[in-house]
Amino acid sequence: MRKTPAWRLLLLLTGLQASRIPIRQPARVQVLRGSATSLSCLFNHSLANDRKIFYRWVRVDAGQGAEPKRLDIKSNLTQTFIPDTNVSQFNILGHFGSVELTHSGTYRCEVTIPAPGRSSSGLGPGTQLDVHAPPSVSIAPSTQEVVLKGRTLTLTCEVSGYHPKGVSIAWLYPTNRTVTSGAKWSSERAAPGPGFRMTGYLDLHPRAADHRVRYSCQVNHSTLRSPITKDFNFLLKYGPTNQEVFQRSSPLGHFSPLSGWYASAPVGSFLELRCVVESSPPSRVQWFDPHRAVRAEGLHSNATLTLDPLGALDSGLYACVASNVHWSQEQEIQVEALSPASLSARWVTYPLFTLTVAGMHIWSSRHRGARSHRPEGDDAR
Template identity: 25%
Template sequence: MALARGADMQGPEAWLPLLLLASLAGRCPAGELEAPELVTVVLGQDARLPCLYRGGPGEQVAQVAWARAAAGEGARELALLHAQYGLHVGPAYEGRVERPPARGPPDGPLDGAVLLRNAVQADEGEYECRVSTFPAGSFQARLRLRVLVPPLPSLNPGPALEEGQGLTLAASCTAEGSPAPNVTWDTEVKGTMSSRAFEHSRSAAVTSEFRLVPSRSMNGRPLTCVVSHPGLLQDQRLTHTLHVAYLAEASVRGLEDQKLWQTGREGATLRCLSEGQPPPTYNWTRLDGPLPSGVRADGDTLGFPPLTAEHSGVYVCRVSNDLSWRESQVTVEVLDPEAASGKQVDLVSASVVVVGVIAGLLLCLLVVVVVLMSRYHRRKAQQMTQKYEEELTLTRENSIRRLHSHHSDPRSQPEESVGLRAEGHPDSLKDNSSCSVMSEEPEGRSYSTLTTVREIETQTELLAPSPGCERAAGEDCDEGIKQAMSHFVQENGTLRAKPTGNGIYINGRGHLV
């Protein structure tokens, strides 16, 4: 009864009789106390602190006392489980400690486990379980409670990305927990990541940054931060969609087939093609004035009413967004089918005229070339003929002059020095089968022509005695022949001129006249 009354007391006085009873030790064989070394719980969840005594037959567990062992502060009572009076919770844990649901049979060993509700980081530490039995005495065991603080990651986008920038921060991901979480990135975008950690008294924070070189191909791509931690059932993933500001070049479509742009055509349109981030706006203008009446601009499309000649002109599409602007222009020429056919005929006629003119010019050029070449060759032939006649005249004059000099030479020559190989008549001097004459002028020039030999032979015939001379004055004719032959010598059956200053060289074989 005193124990029961003590159980109803509040404060440290209620624990004294129980602790005294638990400190009694017997001489009976000892049982076994089962308690894990480490109990892990996630912040905010309930922590079950197990303590199970397996004793021998006839042993009875009187009570189980739980206390927290704090370094330098002594034991702080957590709870007391009595076989008869039930659970008593210490003031510091009032409303947070209770008995868990029984796991064994009712007549089984006393399970001294307690349930600590809504665990916080302050609950982390060492706890002592003391079991008092009869008659074996008391047993104790220690376990460590670890409270996991799962991280709450946050993803922070970097500054605005623009195409053309260098290495730029795309996003940073921060996670804080106990123990320190692991932060990685999952993306198909090419980039670099770096991490740094900050230690706190009860937790650690990790920040990871992802940097890249912005390009338009990255626009709309996902960038995912992955946080793993023992307190998480699965990895936490935070996804950020990249937005890269850019503006593509502008181009206008619709004039691929210029023949379709004819007067009267309906539904003609021009479309301006471009893309960008943020989405661009389109503005249509006409270079040489305002847009014609009936022409409508609807975003990237410019619509025309039935085409007329006034729709011809230069149209400009201007594309712009917050980053930049681009322009593209096209020239629209609305064709008149009738005028086009007339122009085609005129073009054919003009082509024929041009071809005819070119052919006429080429013909005239050919005639001029032929005339010039004919005149050139005629003039060249005249020059050659004139030169030939001049040379022939000079040669003839020299030959006549030298022949006269031979006949007028008063010197006498010995008769035996003349050896003509004549076969019949002294006219053998006229034989010109292979003779050629080369005459020398006082200046040293020589001429060699067959005509000169013939002229010499003609002169020789004029000077030679006629047949009448033999009949009328035979002796005078013989005297003349002897006088002429006195200028030659006979060697090996040929006549060779004597070395005098008045000799005439006829050809390369040594014939002299």
């Protein structure tokens, strides 16, 4: 049950009549959480003695039948004389040192001036105090080491504690390209504390090319001058992949890609093969000869096999094997040491083969042409 103030009870007992005091208040005040603000309550009156002015602030919560709540707000009363009149303007200022979301609501000032034979009172129309709060943003996981093979990773961007509603979440790829594939968002809902919350999700299927690639969660809200951005950097862990073999025929020459997984060189010449893979962490790379003996080894995702001079017994099937803690990969290379006899045979055999194929092609073309120009009478016979 609400208690009646002593001064109001005195008015009722003495039968004094009260005149209404028109009170002016701003309809709405918007302020950011954590800042200071004041509510203004203006009215005019001819009474200059402020010791007889009683005032207070009440808060009216939303909902039918809500009772005004008296608030202990630090307030002060100022008086300004209006020239050429006996009336003064009074202003009751209610001060908030640091507003929180819980301070949002409608505030009305109540004024009563008791006097012998006549009293005055008034209730302000109310000021809606809107406390706005910027969002706090976090991304999880903050840094993730992921095995590439068969792994799906979900990034989570949590936005909470903001007011009013209307936050937006976007996922960005390097060069600020918006990512839509695999992106989804929850609806805005009440946060565990004051304000609202929203969550964004991004499902990723990391590849080797994503190593150290930065994805970003960008959040925008009416309280922000610029978006809030939280980054996620891939630190992938994966086994050897993209295996390639290069060759060169001189210690001072340049390596060129080996095509067809076949390498040949004359006996006594220089031949060098380099095997390179991509992996994280770096792979151990080994070259095995046809007898499965290790001929070369490297610990930084590459190894170089040097055959100098290339001997006739070096011909055979070699294998480049790359491995780390995740998995291994193997590639076989056929090496052929060409003797002078085999080289001479190639110089004879290859031109003859070329001439034979060319001759057959010419004969076939002429034969088809003769058939296409045969007279119609020949077909009848």
